[in-house]
Amino acid sequence: MFAYITCSAMADQPSKRAERDAARDARVAAEQADASRAARLRRMQILGAVAGLVVAAIAVIAIATGGADSKKPPGDVAGVAATNTFLRGLQVNGDTLGDPKAPVTLVEYVDLQCPICKAYSQQVMPTIVDEYVRTGKVRLQTKVVSILGDDSTKAQRFASGVQQQNELPFFTHLFFENQGEENTGYVTDAFLRKIATAVPGLDVDKVFADQSGPAAAKVVQAADAVGINSTPTFKIGTSGGALRDINIDDGPQAIVDALNAATK
């Protein structure tokens, strides 16, 4: 009996040790799991704080750069909404409005002081753009020339700077909407800045810098080299090919007729 008890006690020893070891291992594992969970929670808190800071920083940047577009348009510039509607969704490349691969090119030469150009911009071009440019049949190029005086020259030079940022169509349309009386000296830096500030995304300071640069000078020279002496003047032709004049003495229907003939 004694021997049995002794043997039995000896047999129990390793089992209890194993249980203690197992319990210790479980406790250590649980502590490690707790520590791991705590560390993960801490990392989540750090990243959450980072995300919060990012949101706050973006809100500050958005407010500093014009909030929800509150900076634009300025209240005293007319026609911003109409210009937005007129151009919405259209591609612009330099002086070209519409699909650059359109098979037909219509070129419009304008003097920004010219009141007839303004009338065409407001009453004729929106229909032409909707029916021929928006449908991809025609690409419209606008060339700004200067034939009426110093105000025209100043506006042309500025427009050549705007063109570097692919905003020429928006700018010219908006200029016409706010056109002043011919050759009264109204085309000042302040006037140009006011109009340009209403053009979404335009870097106005860069335009003032670019208007004296070689790229702008090239644009002006190319437009002047055509020798336009009345505005608006329209030319039409196959894209990449020769252009022919459209005689608009009898009104804008001539443009529509030319477009229909060229796109049929």
Next chain:
Amino acid sequence: MSAPLTSRTREADWLRWLASGLALLGICIAAYLTYVHYDDAQVLCTGGGGCEKVQKSEYSKLAGVPVALMGLLGYIAIFAASWIRSEAAALAAAGLAIGGAGFSYYLQYRSFVTLDAHCVWCMGSAAVMTVLALVTTIRALRYPT
């Protein structure tokens, strides 16, 4: 015990490689846009001038610094942090990616809503930064070292 550990190590390595690859892709995009910005070159773009318009807009800079350059530096930092085995580096990579993704969404808003222009390079960068934010966050939470 060794099988799960090996599996976790493989997963951690896989996440590190994925983060590095995405950061490298982002570096390529941002480097190209930075080059175009400083060289004043025309951006190769689908969609007719949208990239050019965005690149030359007032929103292309923040406090005078081109956002493309900021993106480039951010991607480089994330790439470097992906290869440093420390909790701080993993958190830094995730924090930078979360910040970059948030800023990208803001720029996308400016591009689509304010400018009405679509820049595929910018959209690509925003997409890369979004996935990068997810990958680096998972990595920072699960395999910080």
